[in-house]
Ligand SMILES: Cc1cc2nc3c(=O)[nH]c(=O)nc-3n(C[C@H](O)[C@H](O)[C@H](O)COP(=O)(O)O)c2cc1C
């Protein structure tokens with residue numbers, strides 16, 4: 001194996017190990033993939049002005065989000081069907097995350113039961129939630145997450161259905177045999193895109209948040225916010241956190257880079273709730289750039305799958321340890337002794 005000194009090294013090694021259809025499912029974006037590229041380009045042109053003589057020897061990377069201690073200001077983004085990448089699926093991901101530990105946002109479309117993931121997790125475990133047309137299905141998923149002891153719900157709001165991803169369409173991508181969304185009442189689905197058209201709630205509105213509040217007491221974040229106006233509406237509707245995301249460029253190719261959207265969202269939210277960002281984080285300096293522009297923490301998607309492909313739980317741990325080490329070095333070199341404290345849980349009441 002080539003030496004794995006950067007997250008890009010993990011990606012290159014993963015591309016050699018995964019089948020071309022699975023690799024393309026992971027890497028692809030919507031349409032001409034402009035937003036996928038934009039996420040990276042924004043980080044590639046971003047800089048952080050170093051401060052000097054700050055007396056920093058050992059930066060403190062820890063933070064506190066929604067009442068839980070995080071060893072690092074990053075978490076694993078929700079990604080579906082880890083058993084496509086490694087036979088132990090999300091169990092291996094959770095084991096890899098447990099070492100540091102790194103918080104893990106488990107996808108509704110996990111290929112391993114939530115309870116089994118929770119059994120090996122070592123840090124905060126949240127559920128990413130898709131809202132289904134049949135609210136009974138949504139309730140079923142929430143119930144299993146609660147039973148597994150998950151600490152928060154992250155509602156994905158940028159996916160009325162999975163978008164047209166040309167790489168998948170060209171390959172007529174199907175889930176490999178035996179890969180199932182085991183936490184759904186009807187776990188057998190073959191084509192993710194087709195299933196999403198049939199099962200996802202097609203016309204979500206802000207009312208969904210009030211309904212979710214009526215069925216669970218878990219803190220509620222929304223994932224997929226781009227516009228500052230929507231961030232303000234989310235706060236007004238009483239969310240506990242916001243994730244600035246364009247779904248890793250997988251939903252709408254004209255969506256701006258998330259890093260470019262972040263400052264306006266942070267400005268509008270004005271500390272009412274934590275603001276997280278994902279899309280294009282590929283190194284510790286990227287994490288620091290996002291923090292510098294006002295994010296309280298970030299989520300990391302594809303690199304975790306690359307680690308999983310390279311070495312199961314050990315590969316995930318390798319990716320997360322590397323990111324933590326790079327972040328610590330970036331903070332040291334930039335003269336940032338600690339992560340700015342995130343807002344405490346939102347005091348904003350839900351609108352009637
Ligand atoms: C293979 C794959 C599967 C994904 N599955 C989900 C999912 O089930 N739910 C969700 O909200 N987002 C999903 N996402 C989007 C990620 O949560 C995240 O927004 C994105 O990957 C971040 O960008 P990055 O991969 O550049 O870090 C998925 C992304 C990938 C690459």
Ligand SMILES: CCCCCCC(=O)C(=O)O
Nearest residue numbers: 080109192193195196250
């Ligand atoms: C109906 C299956 C949905 C899989 C969702 C995965 C996802 O969000 C993605 O971006 O891919």
